[in-house]
Amino acid sequence: MTRNKFPVTRRQALAVCVGATIGSFTLPREWFLSSPERIPQSATGSWPMERHDPARTGYAPESNGLTRKPNVSWQATIADKDEILSRLVCSDKTVYATSNDTLYAFTAATGSQRWQTSQFGTLPWTESSFRRTENSLQVRNGPTLGNKQLFVGSRNHLAAVDLTDGSAQWGRRTSGTSTVLRVGNTVYINNGDTAVAIDLQSGLERWKTSPTVGVYPYAYADGFIVGPAGDSDPSPVAAINALTGKREWTTPIKIKNPVSSIPTHRPNPCIVNGTIYYGSGPLYALTLTDGTVRWSHSIGATGVSLTPVSDGSAVYFVLDDSVRAVDAESGKLRWRVDLPALETPALIDGTLYVGLEHGIAALDSATGDEQFRVTLSETETVSSSPIIAGGTVYLALGQTLYALTDK
Structure with a gap:
């Protein structure tokens, strides 16, 4: 069922009532902000954000993976044939997926669709209306799981969405958000060249930088x-x-094409054990x-969109129909496997999962040896990176979401 209504939280309702009662008196913005204490980034059995965590490691050490050829536990196909499922996250009970214009929720155990939404409406205490004449979210980043919330960035808005029915809790207008990063009780976005920290509960601003000192919070x-x-292109880190x-x-190190109009086509860093792995060649x-260079590894190309993942021992990435592993300490190539890989890998202890043109492969992370390969469709092309939670691998091909298990 499509949901487009707004729930009213106690905090928001109280803000409106107090404002009406005390007239012109203005309460300090800090009154509406939740305390910035750290909350768990991910619960066991979940994949809450792009590449699993705020460090973008793509590594879920607590997850049980698949090392032998799996079965399709279920598959769910959306009705709109013009839409492509492209971004996945999950809690222990629900898988969330976005297309260009719609946010979907599926039951993790069965694949049944719980809800979908493509328009958020308006609220008097949001910074602007979400309503679009073309009834389109125009999703550009996310979804990202928070504390009983889901954050979605569209072309000109950031919204906090209720997990139970897809209705929006709060929203902010932006001038081009290319990334959403959730850390504890704070959501970080870019608003053009300005970095903005937003309180997770209220949607109010904690701080923002000037454009001259901001970064894109990757x-x-x-x-x-x-x-x-x-x-700028290229841009310093x-x-x-x-x-x-x-x-x-x-750092004077320059990254080629750091900001693409398509967020999944940008180079993106990952951070492990105090080291940032980042580049567009090398x-x-x-x-x-302090940003000092520890090593650089030539990949035989420049201006490419590397999106590495790492378990701290090696750094893994997909490039030119190959999957490669580089030693995290020395930068030396450990192994390379020629494989028609298309999407960013997902990693658990000992196994790397890679989306192929029409399915998925699992590789031994230490050697690159293939553990299994599965073709899921002869016609549809993989459209999301794989995610892993609760012993299940989820992957989208076109309009269809697949759940793979060893049962």
């Missing part, structure tokens, strides 16, 4: 938010303080605290 670890400094937005460092390892 990844987070140990108090640092890392990404390209501005939308920079880090800001997650609590204050203060610029911590900028691949760099940078020290998180």
